[in-house]
Amino acid sequence: MSRFYTVTLSNAAVTQAANILQLPISASQCVRLVSGFIGQSSDAGDANAAMLRAVIHRVTGTVTNGTGGAAATPRPIDTAFGAFSGTVRMGDVTTLPTTAGTKVILCEETWNVQAGWYLTPTPEERYEFSPSETIWISICDSGEDFADATPDAIGNPITVSARFTFEVIGAL
Numbered sequence: 001m002s003r004f005y006t007v008t009l010s011n012a013a014v015t016q017a018a019n020i021l022q023l024p025i026s027a028s029q030c031v032r033l034v035s036g037f038i039g040q041s042s043d044a045g046d047a048n049a050a051m052l053r054a055v056i057h058r059v060t061g062t063v064t065n066g067t068g069g070a071a072a073t074p075r076p077i078d079t080a081f082g083a084f085s086g087t088v089r090m091g092d093v094t095t096l097p098t099t100a101g102t103k104v105i106l107c108e109e110t111w112n113v114q115a116g117w118y119l120t121p122t123p124e125e126r127y128e129f130s131p132s133e134t135i136w137i138s139i140c141d142s143g144e145d146f147a148d149a150t151p152d153a154i155g156n157p158i159t160v161s162a163r164f165t166f167e168v169i170g171a172l
Helices: none
Strands: 003-016 020-026 029-040 051-059 071-074 088-090 103-112 115-120 126-128 134-140 152-170
Touching: 003 020, 003 071, 003 088, 020 029, 020 152, 029 134, 051 115, 051 126, 088 103, 126 134, 134 152
Parallel strands: none
Antiparallel strands: 003 152, 020 088, 020 134, 029 115, 029 126, 029 152, 051 103, 051 134, 071 088
């Protein structure tokens, strides 16, 4: 039986490209990203609304945590589910380095910060991640290059909140 979890980020100050979600998959699980949202609460009514990019990566290999964020605890949607067996990070403000392996962009979308970014794929379009992969979701401005050692500043600092729902679809 599948288990669904939600993880949130609340009121994080973002002044540069940021890793909104870093979710490593254990060697014995598969995970499906079901939905997500990134919004901000500091630019309401700003005539100079920023356009940012939301990027979903699949990372394989050894991953080193970014800095500036914190561990986040995924909460089961059904209280009968046990705790998620992994360490999730949210809100890191350094690009995510890998010491081995690759980063593949699965989705890259532009979003207006006043409207928020909604990830609501149909069941056929949901992103599935295999054991030992990492889900990495970041936001950046249009000029960011994820190979940079130092993230670029975004045009207008914002206060970000986010929510992601994922499903553990199997245990090996």
